[in-house]
Amino acid sequence: MTAVAATLRTAVANGLANRNSFWFQVSLMVANDITWIIFWVLFFHQVGNLRGWDAHDVIVLFSILLTTAGVALGLCANSRKIGQLSADGALDETLTLPVPPLAHLLSTRVDAANTGDLLLGPVVFLLAGNPSPERAAMFLFGVVAGSVVLIGFLVACGSLTLFVGGRGEQADLGFNAILIFASYPLDLFGGATKMLLFTAVPAAFVTGVPARLVRNFDTPEALLMVAVAALFALIGWGTFHLGLRHYSSGSIWIR
Amino acid sequence: MNPYLAGWRLGFLRTIRSPGDMSVRIGFFAIILVVMTALWTAAVDANGGSLHGYTRTSLLWYVFAAQTAVLGVRPRSVEEIGDEIGSGTVAVQMLRPVSVVGLRMSIDMGEACARLIASFTVGALITWLFVGAPPSLAALGLAAPAVVLGCAANIASCHAFGGIAFWLLDAKASWFFFQKLVFLPGGMLIPLELLPRPLELISFALPFATMAYVPGRIASGHPDPLLLLWQLGWLAVLLGMAGAVFAAGERRLQVMGG
Numbered sequence: 001m002t003a004v005a006a007t008l009r010t011a012v013a014n015g016l017a018n019r020n021s022f023w024f025q026v027s028l029m030v031a032n033d034i035t036w037i038i039f040w041v042l043f044f045h046q047v048g049n050l051r052g053w054d055a056h057d058v059i060v061l062f063s064i065l066l067t068t069a070g071v072a073l074g075l076c077a078n079s080r081k082i083g084q085l086s087a088d089g090a091l092d093e094t095l096t097l098p099v100p101p102l103a104h105l106l107s108t109r110v111d112a113a114n115t116g117d118l119l120l121g122p123v124v125f126l127l128a129g130n131p132s133p134e135r136a137a138m139f140l141f142g143v144v145a146g147s148v149v150l151i152g153f154l155v156a157c158g159s160l161t162l163f164v165g166g167r168g169e170q171a172d173l174g175f176n177a178i179l180i181f182a183s184y185p186l187d188l189f190g191g192a193t194k195m196l197l198f199t200a201v202p203a204a205f206v207t208g209v210p211a212r213l214v215r216n217f218d219t220p221e222a223l224l225m226v227a228v229a230a231l232f233a234l235i236g237w238g239t240f241h242l243g244l245r246h247y248s249s250g251s252i253w254i255r
Numbered sequence: 256m257n258p259y260l261a262g263w264r265l266g267f268l269r270t271i272r273s274p275g276d277m278s279v280r281i282g283f284f285a286i287i288l289v290v291m292t293a294l295w296t297a298a299v300d301a302n303g304g305s306l307h308g309y310t311r312t313s314l315l316w317y318v319f320a321a322q323t324a325v326l327g328v329r330p331r332s333v334e335e336i337g338d339e340i341g342s343g344t345v346a347v348q349m350l351r352p353v354s355v356v357g358l359r360m361s362i363d364m365g366e367a368c369a370r371l372i373a374s375f376t377v378g379a380l381i382t383w384l385f386v387g388a389p390p391s392l393a394a395l396g397l398a399a400p401a402v403v404l405g406c407a408a409n410i411a412s413c414h415a416f417g418g419i420a421f422w423l424l425d426a427k428a429s430w431f432f433f434q435k436l437v438f439l440p441g442g443m444l445i446p447l448e449l450l451p452r453p454l455e456l457i458s459f460a461l462p463f464a465t466m467a468y469v470p471g472r473i474a475s476g477h478p479d480p481l482l483l484l485w486q487l488g489w490l491a492v493l494l495g496m497a498g499a500v501f502a503a504g505e506r507r508l509q510v511m512g513g
Binding site for chain 2: 031050
């Protein structure tokens with residue numbers, strides 16, 4: 001077993017150590033997500049069809065978001081904490097280990113609450129996403145590619161702290177921006193905002209494009225999705241490793 | 256200086272001296288306004304330019320004021336109160352010769368006022384740029400005190416909900432529950448008139464509407480002073496509830512060690 005896989009397994013075991021607390025947090029997150037689903041159902045009940053999107057389409061989009069967020073923020077919980085860890089000087093303990101630092105950081109902590117998203121997302125898709133083998137395959141493909149985009153983006157935002165300082169505010173803003181934009185149908189946005197969602201804040205590739213692929217598979221769009229996932233993985237990896245050159249130790253060995 | 260006034264001042268100064276946190280909040284607020292503008296514009300366009308009497312302009316001024324009022328309060332306030340109670344930190348606060356809940360609420364209100372000044376100004380500018388002038392300037396003027404009262408009601412409720420930790424030693428569950436009550440029956444995500452009729456009636460009977468719906472409704476072009484009275488009434492009730500929960504909780508609190 002590789003060091004990263006072993007770290008992730010330990011992180012999962014650590015998260016599950018207090019089972020009551022784990023399931024309590026999972027159930028809270030599930031309740032939170034269900035509120036959003038109720039909102040969308042009420043919203044579409046009132047407004048009907050919205051630029052080609054109905055309640056079903058948005059629930060599929062939401063199930064992709066839940067699963068993607070579950071992977072990025074639940075299984076790789078440190079993806080949104082890179083900025084804070086850098087500011088606290090807490091990368092020391094990782095940098096001393098003979099493992100790839102970014103992979104180790106991403107696999108070292110599991111967030112119980114966001115694991116609730118990971119569990120609920122596929123259930124929502126199965127219940128309300130008209131699953132067929134093709135649609136389920138596209139759902140899985142979209143979740144994997146979207147998770148890579150989301151993690152790459154969050155790591156890049158967090159790594160900005162290594163260049164410009166602060167307490168990880170850049171990551172917080174990036175995190176809020178991409179999750180909010182990813183929660184809404186892509187076709188609501190136009191002009192400069194839509195351009196932003198395909199470039200600087202790639203929310204379109206976290207939910208919008210995967211949801212479109214589930215609805216109507218399109219080979220060029222699927223290939224674009226793969227290319228964008230690879231690009232954001234590279235951006236995240238590159239920004240973090242370049243940023244490490246600016247990292248100052250906080251002399252924190254045990255946390 | 257009066258300790259509660261000093262608490263308010265402390266909260267206010269502490270917030271304006273944290274520009275990083277403040278800029279993230281304002282950035283977050285700006286993103287929400289961009290998203291909501293897109294959402295409600297599409298919704299109104301799909302329904303012939305009006306939804307239950309709300310036009311695009313009035314809806315977006317509603318969103319501005321409702322979001323301003325809610326974002327003024329520290330997001331995890333209920334959970335933090337619960338943590339302080341659960342960990343026993345509250346016992347140290349009880350040594351002071353002032354009301355624990357009173358001082359906490361005045362500090363929170365100081366913080367909220369600093370955030371409200373920034374987000375009301377920036378949010379009003381952004382909304383004006385996106386959708387044009389508010390339906391009425393009188394409404395925008397009256398929305399300012401409504402936002403402050405909505406925030407105050409929210410803070411009082413946070414303490415009433417957070418005080419549950421005196422019994423459960425944790426308030427995470429009540430935080431989630433409370434947050435959702437502000438989102439839907441509170442009118443933060445959607446004006447109450449757009450809810451199904453039974454849910455609308457229930458929402459009007461609950462206090463959460465005073466925290467988001469009332470500021471939003473006023474800013475959307477309904478400068479009705481009775482709405483402020485509605486807020487004041489619920490604020491008095493909620494302050495009383497927060498005080499009663501803390502008083503009962505403090506009587507039963509037992510802390511080991513120090």
